Amino acid sequence: xxxxxxPTAWPRTxxxxxxxxxxxxxxxxxxxxxxxxxxxxxxxxxxILYGKAAQDILAAARNGGSPILEENAMxxxxxxxxxxxxxPKENIxxxxxxxxxxxxxQGQAVSYEAMMHGSVGIIIECRxxxxxRTVRNVxxxxxxxxxxxxxxxxxxxxRGYLKIALDPNDIEDLFNAAESTQCAFDFDEWExxxxxxxxxxxxxxxxxxxxxxxxxxxxxxxxxxAEILVREVRWAxxxxxxxxxxxxxxxSNLVEALEEDDDVTCVWTSLEYSSLLGNT
Numbered sequence: 001x002x003x004x005x006x007p008t009a010w011p012r013t014x015x016x017x018x019x020x021x022x023x024x025x026x027x028x029x030x031x032x033x034x035x036x037x038x039x040x041x042x043x044x045x046x047x048i049l050y051g052k053a054a055q056d057i058l059a060a061a062r063n064g065g066s067p068i069l070e071e072n073a074m075x076x077x078x079x080x081x082x083x084x085x086x087x088p089k090e091n092i093x094x095x096x097x098x099x100x101x102x103x104x105x106q107g108q109a110v111s112y113e114a115m116m117h118g119s120v121g122i123i124i125e126c127r128x129x130x131x132x133r134t135v136r137n138v139x140x141x142x143x144x145x146x147x148x149x150x151x152x153x154x155x156x157x158x159r160g161y162l163k164i165a166l167d168p169n170d171i172e173d174l175f176n177a178a179e180s181t182q183c184a185f186d187f188d189e190w191e192x193x194x195x196x197x198x199x200x201x202x203x204x205x206x207x208x209x210x211x212x213x214x215x216x217x218x219x220x221x222x223x224x225x226a227e228i229l230v231r232e233v234r235w236a237x238x239x240x241x242x243x244x245x246x247x248x249x250x251x252s253n254l255v256e257a258l259e260e261d262d263d264v265t266c267v268w269t270s271l272e273y274s275s276l277l278g279n280t
Contacts, residue, residue, distance in 0.1 A: 047256055053082035054095040058265055059232045061099035075099075077229055084195055098262060107263075110134065113152045114142050116254060117247050121152030121270035123235045128263040137261050145254040155270045156235040159277045160209030163190070163230040164216070166199040170226065174200060174219060181215035183208040188276045199229070203277050206233045235268035236277035243271055 060078040061067040069076045107129040114122040128134040185204040220226040
């Protein structure tokens with residue numbers, strides 16, 4: 001069954017990995033205080049952007065079959081998008097190094113669940129050749145940031161996800177190609193105002209992700225303006241969750257610390273609600 005959500009007017013938003021939170025007005029009249037607060041907010045946005053770019057590179061290396069740019073068009077696209085977004089060269093190189101290590105080690109895939117602030121769920125996916133080391137490192141990072149291990153997967157569901165760059169005039173053709181797979185899916189349009197790129201996002205059952213991708217691949221190969229940017233299975237929060245700015249910042253710091261660990265491949269939080277992925 002096809003479930004579509006075509007809005008009356010397409011949202012002009014850049015879909016990036018971000019944390020939602022309530023806005024808090026700046027207090028005080030000290031100029032330096034306001035500058036520091038503004039700089040802190042900008043640094044937090046950069047941290048989220050850099051973390052999302054690293055996750056996209058890791059996902060592209062994992063799903064595209066190779067950590068080598070010349071052998072993986074999806075990975076090359078993820079790196080190009082990171083550069084266009086202003087992600088530092090060092091961050092990109094570190095993500096590529098981590099992707100290469102993950103592929104070459106072929107270690108065991110494990111995941112951990114954690115809770116922060118009593119209500120924020122966190123799922124940590126790892127690939128390791130030493131379970132004891134990974135468990136110790138993850139626990140130390142969680143403890144340092146005031147989080148603890150706890151069952152939280154009930155707050156999420158897994159969803160297949162495809163992000164495709166596409167000319168707006170070709171959306172109907174791509175939609176028809178996806179519909180021909182006889183798979184149920186939700187979709188939305190995205191637009192990046194920073195560079196003018198646009199396209200479609202598709203969400204589906206994880207079991208049908210590759211079937212939909214196969215159904216779209218022939219169309220995309222014949223369309224020079226179409227390109228698969230992201231293909232992965234995501235842990236999607238079931239409900240939108242409110243959070244204070246202070247809590248949002250602390251969760252962001254935890255995610256950044258986890259992502260710096262060599263064994264961690266992906267971190268999902270219940271603050272990353274998406275109406276597309278969370279649609280039931």
